[in-house]
Amino acid sequence: KVGAIAGPMFSAFGPAAIRDRLLNSEAKALITTPELNQRVNEAKEELPMLKYIILVGAKDNLKKGELSYESEINKASEAFNITWVNPEDYLYILYTSGTTGKPKGVTHVHNDMISHYITTKWVLDLRADDVYWCTADPGWVTGTVYGIWGPWLNGISQVVYSGRYDAEKWYSIIEKHKVTVWYTAPTALRMLMKAGDEIIKKYDLSSLRYICSVGEPLNPEVIRWGLGVYNLPIHDNWWQTETGSIMIANYPSLPIKPGSMGKPFPGICAKIIDAKGKELPSGKHGFLALKPGWPSMLRKIWRDRDKYNEYFRTSGWYATGDTAYMDDDGYFWFVGRADDVINTAGHRVGPFEVESALVEHEAIAEAGVIGKPDKERGEIIKAFVVLNQGHQSSDGLKKDIQEFIKKRLAAHAYPREIEFTQNVPKTRSGKIMRRVLKARDLGLPTGDLSTLEED
Structure with a gap:
C-alpha cells in the first residue's frame, strides 16, 4: 500500500543467505524479530543500504537503526494514505537458488x-x-x-x-x-x-x-x-x-x-x-x-x-x-x-519416474535419483533411499528393489546403484535437491544451499 517492493525470506536462513538477498536487492528496511535479528547483525556491516530494522516484539535496548514495530504503530495516524501505483510497477522479489553462484531475484x-x-x-x-x-x-x-x-x-x-x-x-x-x-x-x-x-x-x-x-x-x-x-x-x-x-x-x-x-x-x-x-x-x-x-x-x-x-x-x-x-x-x-534427465545407454530416463516407482516398494519411504557418470553407459541410475520403519538395509533388499523397478518400469530404468540414507536433501518447499545429491556423490561443489531444509 505504500508502493514499496516487498521481499519475503525464510526464517531459517543463516547470515550468509540473508546477506546475499539484502545486498542484491539493496533493501532499505527489514522487518524481523529480535531472535532472527541476531543473524542479521552478523552480516550488517556488509549491508550499507539497510537503514532500518523494524523489530516485532521488542521495545527496549534498541540499537541505532532499530525501530519497535509496536511503538511505531502506536504513534501512527489512524488514517492511511495509499500510494497509487501502475499495474507494471514492481510488487515483490523472491529469490530462488541456482546450481552455481548466488540466488536470483x-x-x-x-x-x-x-x-x-x-x-x-x-x-x-x-x-x-x-x-x-x-x-x-x-x-x-x-x-x-x-x-x-x-x-x-x-x-x-x-x-x-x-x-x-x-x-x-x-x-x-x-x-x-x-x-x-x-x-x-x-x-x-x-x-x-x-x-x-x-x-x-x-x-x-x-x-x-x-x-x-x-x-x-x-x-x-x-x-x-x-x-x-x-x-x-x-x-x-x-x-x-x-x-x-x-x-x-x-x-x-x-x-x-x-x-x-x-x-x-x-x-x-x-x-x-x-x-x-x-x-x-x-x-x-x-x-x-x-x-x-x-x-x-x-x-x-x-x-x-x-x-x-x-x-x-x-x-x-x-x-x-x-x-x-x-x-x-x-x-x-x-x-x-532439463538438467536432471538421465541418459543411460542411449535411453532418456526422468528421475521422477524412477522415484515414483521406488516409493511404491513397501520398504521405501522416500527416494532421490540421479544420473552418475559411467564409462560404458554414459550414465547409470543411482538411487538414494530412506527406508520405512521395520526394514533394514542389506544387499538382498537392494536386489529386491532393483527387480521391483525392472518389473515396474523397464530393464534400462532400474538403479544400478542404491545407497541407503537417513534423509534425502530437499528444499523447504519439499523439492528433492538432486543437484546436491549428485554433487555430494561426485565430490563436487554443491552450489547455493540457502533453501536446503534442515533436519
Whole structure:
C-alpha cells in the first residue's frame, strides 16, 4: 500500500543467505524479530543500504537503526494514505537458488494480483464459507501467493500455523478449525503417509472437502493413499516462482490421472517443444514451454538482465527448464528438470519416474535419483533411499528393489546403484535437491544451499 517492493525470506536462513538477498536487492528496511535479528547483525556491516530494522516484539535496548514495530504503530495516524501505483510497477522479489553462484531475484509486478485472484478461486475451488489452510512457509512463493494474497483477494478465512511439520498437530488443526480446503506439498503428504493410517483415526477430518498439492510432482501412490484415507482425491498442480501463479492444474471438474500435472489454466498456452522451438506431438518428450504474456509472468531478474533473457532464449516461448510430455487427452506429465534427465545407454530416463516407482516398494519411504557418470553407459541410475520403519538395509533388499523397478518400469530404468540414507536433501518447499545429491556423490561443489531444509 505504500508502493514499496516487498521481499519475503525464510526464517531459517543463516547470515550468509540473508546477506546475499539484502545486498542484491539493496533493501532499505527489514522487518524481523529480535531472535532472527541476531543473524542479521552478523552480516550488517556488509549491508550499507539497510537503514532500518523494524523489530516485532521488542521495545527496549534498541540499537541505532532499530525501530519497535509496536511503538511505531502506536504513534501512527489512524488514517492511511495509499500510494497509487501502475499495474507494471514492481510488487515483490523472491529469490530462488541456482546450481552455481548466488540466488536470483525473480521480480513480479502488481498486475500479478489478477492471476492470484482467479487461480485461487478456480484451481483451489475456494468458496465464501470455506476455512482454508495453506501449509507453505511465507518465505516460499506458494506461502506468499496462496497463503497471503490469493485468499485475501477472495475474502477467505484461513488458518495460519508457524510450527514445523508434525502429523498429529496438523490433523488436530484440521479438526479444531474445521478446515475445508487444504493446500500442501507432496513431501508433507508422503510424511503423513509414512506416519501411518492409525493416527488419522484419532481425528475428525470430515470438514475437509478439497485437497491440493504443489511444489514437486505428486506420486501416483500418494494419490491412491489419499483417496483411501481421506476419501478425497488430491489435486496436484504445477507452477514456478517465475510464473507467479498456477499454470497447469487438476481442476475440481477434471478427472485425475494419477501422476499427471493436469491441464493448462484458461488463457495459458503450454506446449512441448524441441531444442529449436518446434512443437512436438502428443506422447513425445521435450521441453515444457509457455507463451509469454500472462499477468503474473516474471518481469525481470533483479540486477541481472542476461539471466532474465535466458528464460526467453527460444523465440516466442518462456522456457520453464522442465521436461515433460502431453498425452492424447491434453494432460501434461512431468519428466524432470532439463538438467536432471538421465541418459543411460542411449535411453532418456526422468528421475521422477524412477522415484515414483521406488516409493511404491513397501520398504521405501522416500527416494532421490540421479544420473552418475559411467564409462560404458554414459550414465547409470543411482538411487538414494530412506527406508520405512521395520526394514533394514542389506544387499538382498537392494536386489529386491532393483527387480521391483525392472518389473515396474523397464530393464534400462532400474538403479544400478542404491545407497541407503537417513534423509534425502530437499528444499523447504519439499523439492528433492538432486543437484546436491549428485554433487555430494561426485565430490563436487554443491552450489547455493540457502533453501536446503534442515533436519
